[in-house]
Amino acid sequence: MKHPARWIGGMIIASCVIVAVAAPVLAPDDPYRSGIAMLDLSSRAHWFGTDDLGRDVLSRVIYGARASLAIGLGAALTATLIGVPIGLLAGTLRGRVDAALVALIDLFIALPGLVLALIITAMIGANLRNLVLTLGFVMWPAIARLVRGQALALRETLFVEAARATGGTRLSIIRRHIWPGVLPVVAAQFATSVSFAIFTSASLSFLGLGIPPPEADWGGMVRQGFDYLAINPLLSLAPGAGVSLTVLGFYLIGTTIK
Amino acid sequence: MTPGMQNMRMGMLGRRRALAALAGGVLVSNGARAQAPKRGGTLNVGLVNDAKTYDPIYSVQFTERHVLYLMFDTLVRYGTDFSIKPELAESWEISVDGKTIVFTLREGVAFQDGTPFDAAAVKWNIDQRLDPHVNSPQRALLAPIIASVDVLDPHRVAFTLTQPSPGLFSLLGERVGFMVSPTAWKARGKDFGDHPVGTGAFTLKEWTRGSQVVVERNPTYWQKGLPYLDRIVVHDLAGSVIGVQRLLTGEIDYVGELTPTDVLPIESRPSVKLSPIKVGRWYFLQWHVNTPPFDNAKLRQAVAGAIDRQRLNEITMRGQGSVSDGPTPDGLWWYDPAVKSLPYDPAKAKALLAEAGYPNGFSYDLSTPQVAVFQQINQLIQEQLAAVGIKVTLQPVAASEWYARVVAGSTNMTPTRWTQRADPDGLLYILFHSKGFANTMKYKNDRVDALLDQARATYDVAVRKQQYGEAQKLIVDDLPMVPLIFGAEYAALRSNIGGFEWIPDEIPRFRGLWKAAS
Numbered sequence: 001m002k003h004p005a006r007w008i009g010g011m012i013i014a015s016c017v018i019v020a021v022a023a024p025v026l027a028p029d030d031p032y033r034s035g036i037a038m039l040d041l042s043s044r045a046h047w048f049g050t051d052d053l054g055r056d057v058l059s060r061v062i063y064g065a066r067a068s069l070a071i072g073l074g075a076a077l078t079a080t081l082i083g084v085p086i087g088l089l090a091g092t093l094r095g096r097v098d099a100a101l102v103a104l105i106d107l108f109i110a111l112p113g114l115v116l117a118l119i120i121t122a123m124i125g126a127n128l129r130n131l132v133l134t135l136g137f138v139m140w141p142a143i144a145r146l147v148r149g150q151a152l153a154l155r156e157t158l159f160v161e162a163a164r165a166t167g168g169t170r171l172s173i174i175r176r177h178i179w180p181g182v183l184p185v186v187a188a189q190f191a192t193s194v195s196f197a198i199f200t201s202a203s204l205s206f207l208g209l210g211i212p213p214p215e216a217d218w219g220g221m222v223r224q225g226f227d228y229l230a231i232n233p234l235l236s237l238a239p240g241a242g243v244s245l246t247v248l249g250f251y252l253i254g255t256t257i258k
Numbered sequence: 259m260t261p262g263m264q265n266m267r268m269g270m271l272g273r274r275r276a277l278a279a280l281a282g283g284v285l286v287s288n289g290a291r292a293q294a295p296k297r298g299g300t301l302n303v304g305l306v307n308d309a310k311t312y313d314p315i316y317s318v319q320f321t322e323r324h325v326l327y328l329m330f331d332t333l334v335r336y337g338t339d340f341s342i343k344p345e346l347a348e349s350w351e352i353s354v355d356g357k358t359i360v361f362t363l364r365e366g367v368a369f370q371d372g373t374p375f376d377a378a379a380v381k382w383n384i385d386q387r388l389d390p391h392v393n394s395p396q397r398a399l400l401a402p403i404i405a406s407v408d409v410l411d412p413h414r415v416a417f418t419l420t421q422p423s424p425g426l427f428s429l430l431g432e433r434v435g436f437m438v439s440p441t442a443w444k445a446r447g448k449d450f451g452d453h454p455v456g457t458g459a460f461t462l463k464e465w466t467r468g469s470q471v472v473v474e475r476n477p478t479y480w481q482k483g484l485p486y487l488d489r490i491v492v493h494d495l496a497g498s499v500i501g502v503q504r505l506l507t508g509e510i511d512y513v514g515e516l517t518p519t520d521v522l523p524i525e526s527r528p529s530v531k532l533s534p535i536k537v538g539r540w541y542f543l544q545w546h547v548n549t550p551p552f553d554n555a556k557l558r559q560a561v562a563g564a565i566d567r568q569r570l571n572e573i574t575m576r577g578q579g580s581v582s583d584g585p586t587p588d589g590l591w592w593y594d595p596a597v598k599s600l601p602y603d604p605a606k607a608k609a610l611l612a613e614a615g616y617p618n619g620f621s622y623d624l625s626t627p628q629v630a631v632f633q634q635i636n637q638l639i640q641e642q643l644a645a646v647g648i649k650v651t652l653q654p655v656a657a658s659e660w661y662a663r664v665v666a667g668s669t670n671m672t673p674t675r676w677t678q679r680a681d682p683d684g685l686l687y688i689l690f691h692s693k694g695f696a697n698t699m700k701y702k703n704d705r706v707d708a709l710l711d712q713a714r715a716t717y718d719v720a721v722r723k724q725q726y727g728e729a730q731k732l733i734v735d736d737l738p739m740v741p742l743i744f745g746a747e748y749a750a751l752r753s754n755i756g757g758f759e760w761i762p763d764e765i766p767r768f769r770g771l772w773k774a775a776s
Contacts, residue, residue, distance in 0.1 A: 052519060
């Protein structure tokens with residue numbers, strides 16, 4: 001194996017995806033059905049115990065993989081879709097367009113991601129779609145800056161100059177010569193963005209701006225369990241482990257892409 | 259019967275009923291060390307504090323009163339059964355027509371700045387609250403009932419009323435009744451809220467917003483031998499759960515507003531004793547009755563019948579609260595057992611929904627303040643309404659913004675909760691009279707208005723009880739809200755703290771407490 005870390009990361013993500021997709025099969029219980037056995041400890045009926053409304057925690061952790069992956073992948077995709085074109089434009093056009101775009105990128109990078117996400121979610125309201133858009137919007141400048149840097153370097157290379165000299169159009173140069181060189185950077189940043197999005201959405205939940213109840217999502221469950229740490233720590237620890245593992249998985253993949 | 263006797267009868271009736279309710283409650287106490295009062299020491303209180311000012315004339319926030327009751331005395335005070343007891347007023351007489359009340363004031367009482375407390379001070383205090391330029395939030399309560407306040411002699415003051423007003427006594431036991439030093443208020447102006455001066459057992463030493471409030475024993479307090487404590491420090495808490503941890507380590511001696519779940523980890527700790535509140539907060543689900551879709555009576559009945567209140571109590575209060583059939587819990591004299599809410603009947607609810615014109619159900623947003631118990635109640639309501647075809651989406655809103663939105667009318671369906679007042683007029687009028695300032699349901703029933711108007715204008719408890727009974731029956735039938743539950747709540751104290759008693763307004767009174775060696 002050339003990249004053991006990448007393999008471990010891949011396996012972690014693969015398991016997460018399987019859990020998310022097969023949640024209805026894997027979950028022993030309905031994650032949304034309340035019960036009058038509240039805050040029970042781990043038992044044969046409820047491996048991770050029950051939450052404050054008597055719902056099965058294991059089932060909720062399993063279903064929670066869906067929301068967390070949706071947020072992570074959705075937000076990273078949004079950020080990529082905004083960030084890559086802007087980065088490519090800035091990097092290949094140079095001049096005044098570049099200066100304006102760089103100013104815009106720097107403006108957003110100067111604001112801390114969590115704070116920006118907090119302000120936007122507080123304004124537009126929290127739900128899955130809004131969270132994906134907000135976190136994507138918060139993360140695009142980092143991608144744009146990386147892509148611009150890479151494009152800048154590539155546009156000065158001999159083969160791009162040669163392409164220009166033989167009459168290649170701007171668009172074809174970007175598509176055939178610059179984009180392939182930028183792609184690995186985008187892939188690496190994509191993976192890191194997924195982990196940042198999951199992590200930040202968990203933080204937002206803790207501040208009361210995550211996905212609204214009764215949706216099972218890991219960030220929200222960590223927050224909800226916080227009030228009952230002294231009674232059943234698994235309420236927070238189990239979904240918390242889900243967040244950590246997924247973030248780790250994407251991080252391992254991201255750092256091994258050259 | 260003279261009005262004076264009627265007044266006594268009212269007090270006794272209330273007391274007997276409340277005592278009967280009390281017998282059902284149990285004070286869970288693990289230590290018996292705190293029996294004899296002991297002098298000295300510092301009491302550390304943990305409080306999720308939202309105080310904005312300690313000027314009683316401008317006080318609005320609930321938790322401000324926790325500290326106001328230490329620094330200020332009221333004209334009358336509440337007993338543990340909501341009966342009205344003398345405090346700064348030693349006695350009072352009501353005229354035969356019920357429109358004049360003469361208070362005889364306690365002699366030898368001085369404000370903490372040394373100025374005397376007398377009839378002129380009482381007149382000034384009420385006049386300030388009535389003055390439109392002062393713009394006190396209490397003006398709306400007082401202006402309709404008080405015509406004038408007159409000094410008869412230094413220790414007697416006459417309240418002339420526009421109509422007989424039994425609810426006035428209840429008001430004079432809370433914000434309206436806090437007696438402020440006129441001299442200090444005039445000298446401090448807008449800063450009085452940071453430098454409050456009353457006649458209370460404690461004086462303000464330090465208030466660091468977001469951190470703590472420190473009050474110290476008033477050495478010239480009029481009640482001889484009191485207070486026992488030298489100092490009380492009210493520490494700001496981010497949440498009750500954190501308070502429980504700090505209580506266990508002994509950093510604080512008191513933490514309140516604990517749910518039956520919050521107290522699970524400390525139920526059998528010998529270092530801690532639990533004191534359950536006597537009259538639970540009233541939780542209900544409200545909506546705008548004058549606009550679609552909730553202007554449809556059948557629809558309201560369908561929603562009400564689809565909610566299993568017993569299950570709400572079992573899950574959110576661990577069964578320690580009680581089901582609410584109306585605004586008033588058993589144990590208060592204006593409780594009427596004939597007031598009954600619609601029983602839980604999902605099949606009938608479904609039929610009603612079809613009759614209302616929604617055979618396939620409907621979708622609606624339910625405002626969900628970021629308060630644990632509201633989030634729990636809302637998720638259960640969502641689950642129960644889904645069973646009859648009503649799809650509810652929970653709309654999260656910050657706890658600090660939520661009530662402002664309800665008042666502004668931008669929130670329609672929402673759960674809410676209120677504490678009981680010492681007089682039925684206190685809650686029923688403000689919530690359900692079409693002119694009530696807290697009537698955010700836009701509810702208007704002319705018969706209910708008339709009954710609430712009549713009942714607030716007579717001292718005869720038997721007549722009032724009948725009028726409030728009929729009004730509550732009409733209200734519950736009209737469903738401007740769905741009564742849900744009366745909550746269960748606890749205060750937890752270190753077991754060496756003595757003298758703690760609940761008053762049904764859920765505001766802890768710390769001034770009579772003492773601290774034994776632990």
